[in-house]
Amino acid sequence: MTSLLDETLAADRPTELPLVVELLTVRFGGVHAVESVSLEVGAGETVGLIGSNGAGKTTLMDCVSGYVRPTSGTITLFGTDVTRLAPDLRPYVGLGRSFQDARLYPGLTVLETLMVALERHAPTGLLAGLFGLAVPNERAKRHTADELVELMGLQAFAEKRAGELSTGTRRIVDLACIVAQQPKLLLLDEPTAGIAQRETEAFGPMLQRLKEMLGFAVLLIEHDMPLVTSLADRLYAMESGRVIAEGRPGDVIKDPRVVASYLGTTDAAIQRSDHATAPPKRRAPRKKSA
Secondary structure, three states: OOOHHHHHHHOOOOOOOOEEEEEEEEEEOOEEEEEEEEEEEOOOOEEEEEOOOOOOHHHHHHHHHOOOOOOEEEEEEOOEEOOOOOHHHHHHHOEEEOOOOOOOOOOOEHHHHHHHHHHHOOOOOHHHHHOOOOHHHHHHHHHHHHHHHHHOOOHHHOOOEHHHOOHHHHHHHHHHHHHOOOOOEEEEEOOOOOOOHHHHHHHHHHHHHHHHHHOOEEEEEOOOHHHHHHHOOEEEEEEOOEEEEEEOHHHHOOOHHHHHHHHOOOHHHHOOOOOOOOOOOOOOOOOOOO
């Protein structure tokens, strides 16, 4: 039996760059949330976005996925200009997106949730469902859902309802639902925020394994510096809506502008993995002696 995962592995990968953002600007009234940002994500590449809260990272990602319309600039996915394309159509160009809060159907089991996610590629028609003609289709989806459960290490949770899962496990189920859409470019917005350190440490190897198997590119927003620097081929650092540094992770985190605006000046701050987003507080000045 050929599954959707087999089809994904066998599919030709596009030759155009997964993502090209050119001079993107977003204004909300008088506020410049994103200002003249340009970035690229190459084929099979993982690109990280770092910066403090309010730097414009999520707004930029919302533009790429279509939930915010830019004031000016262009967004190209695999050679297709999607700047004005509706968000529900962008998955057909190859885009997958996760959000900071994994919203799943709380009453469905993990397997049922994945089968719902597979409806896009293997829809069950109304008449087929009413007259019992959808059995082969449902069996194929169950087979693929079982594959996803194994691929994502969710065997212990397959029959548990989504509402009973921990935050970290819900994030993994959400990611499995996105993988079911066969994305060629995956956008991840703080995938490890609010989850246990053990789950954070397991996330990196799992994402690398998925990338190697399925061949997608990744644009990742993450505050865990050891994680993002280990995963990313390149980093973009943002401040006040602008890109202030870009390049290899080791170079970007040592850039004086990034250190001053985001990382702070201590080794502990640069290596933090507790999702803190503000630099260490400055020491109070010493009182002058009388």
